[in-house]
Amino acid sequence: MQCEASNPQSGEIDVRPVVTRGDLRRFITLPRHIYKGMTGFVSPLDMEQRHLLNPKESPVFRHAEIQYFLAWRDGKPVGRIAAIVDLKAIEHWQEVIGQFGALDALPESPIVSALLQKVEEWLQKRQISKVRGPVTLSGNAETGTMVEGQCSAPMIAIPWHPKGLDEFIRQAGYKKTQDLLSYRLELGDNTEERFKVPGNLKLGEGRLSSITTRNLSKKEITTQGEVLRKLYNDAWSHKYNFVPMQDYEMTAMIEQIKPLLRPEHYVQIDQNGEPVAMAMVLPNLYDIAGDLGGAPSPLGWVRLGYRLATHKFHSARVILLGVTSKLRGTMLGSLLPSLAIVELMRRGHNLPYTWVELGWVLESDTGMRNLAESLVPHPHKRHRLYEKELPPA
The missing domain is CATH 3.40.630.30 (Gcn5-related N-acetyltransferase (GNAT))
Structure with a gap:
């Protein structure tokens, strides 16, 4: 059984910050649009995702600076990512590390690379020299990129990603630090x-x-x-x-x-x-x-x-x-x-x-x-x- 479905397309990738209410709505609901039809994907409730991602509802925004970005191609959003500076994390780790999170995209290298590059530029402007992720939007919530289990039954607070995303993150220069395992x-x-x-x-x-x-x-x-x-x-x-x-x-x-x-x-x-x-x-x-x-x-x-x-x-x-x-x-x-x-x-x-x-x-x-x-x-x-x-x- 194949748990991925995306044929790479041509077209320039334009990554822009989320600014308007419409952008935020697109950001929150994007996974169910870009992953629709992929074997193994089951859409989470928008209500649940708003609790995670809406700045007015998510408590993480009380101690973190976060900027959302959307990747566009031919006038349509094809990926999303968050750049994060979590002050509580930096205080606990005693090391200045920025984070990326909420990474969802069509499994195509140009899209993933462009999203990660935008986060890196945003963090570098804040004098941050190391980035870790993904988290949504904290290690106490949805964490990690799914690399195995796309065809398994979906579970609450467990993110779903298509096969290929892991490969494209590593191609962008990221090294694995830990795997998170789930047992049925x-x-x-x-x-x-x-x-x-x-x-x-x-x-x-x-x-x-x-x-x-x-x-x-x-x-x-x-x-x-x-x-x-x-x-x-x-x-x-x-x-x-x-x-x-x-x-x-x-x-x-x-x-x-x-x-x-x-x-x-x-x-x-x-x-x-x-x-x-x-x-x-x-x-x-x-x-x-x-x-x-x-x-x-x-x-x-x-x-x-x-x-x-x-x-x-x-x-x-x-x-x-x-x-x-x-x-x-x-x-x-x-x-x-x-x-x-x-x-x-x-x-x-x-x-x-x-x-x-x-x-x-x-x-x-x-x-x-x-x-x-x-x-x-x-x-x-x-x-x-x-x-x-x-x-x-």
Whole structure:
């Protein structure tokens, strides 16, 4: 099965900054127009993309300078990209690195090259000599260029790109730094048994008697969200490309995903009352919206509302999984990810999911890879991050 469809065309490529409201609308909706008809592509909802990309809705704009660009050919947009200077990222990395993101284009070398060149010029004017990406618009959101898995089922917050984009990015002088892996875990009656927890240890029992769990409470979701944010920032602070999540980013994320959440979707693990680990699974929005297109009709919105109210999902994604740095390198710290997922699966018996996606997993994160690959030998999706040194302006 081929998961790409684009015949290179002639015509000059003109890359221009996004200035008007019409430009912004084109920028946000561009993927569903240029990728239409490509095998494996399913359009995300425009509403979801506006939350990611509209400066009035995306919290990233509170701490980042961002400029959008559109590539035009023969009067039609054929690609897009964002140039990003994220002050929170620079502060955490202690290195001045610019970023590119929201890269979507027809898989043709002249288009991709022209878009990347425009970002590089924009960053060089700001005295930035290294660029990393892609992110949309932060490492806490959609990340990487899809290099494998174009024909796999779409998943919420996982970007889709046609084959070829990776090659053209590398042709423009970008070198791979990390791959991000996703694993498809089929669920069944024996799912919990497949997690090998030494000694059949269980939370709250025996040697783990000091370990307790908490459920998600919609009444206390704001307070729980802040606990989750702090634990997430602590657990992931040493990972490649990590950027600390700000309180206003967590608030915005909760507001967006609250309609999808149920108590079974989140487990917080405490040790003597102190949060030490967490895991969250998010229902796959594509299950109920994938056949409606990016801009549903009035009847489509009615169908979406009914499917949401009756929870007509069959898949989900583990979006957060982490352990406090205080337990890093300890036996308990190595056990907690498995125990957290087992707890999620135990609760998930009440949910209709037939499979879940475990991702992102950094290819350099041997602990998480060993956990995932003890259940699923090979990833079914692979996304890639790149860097490039820039000459002085």
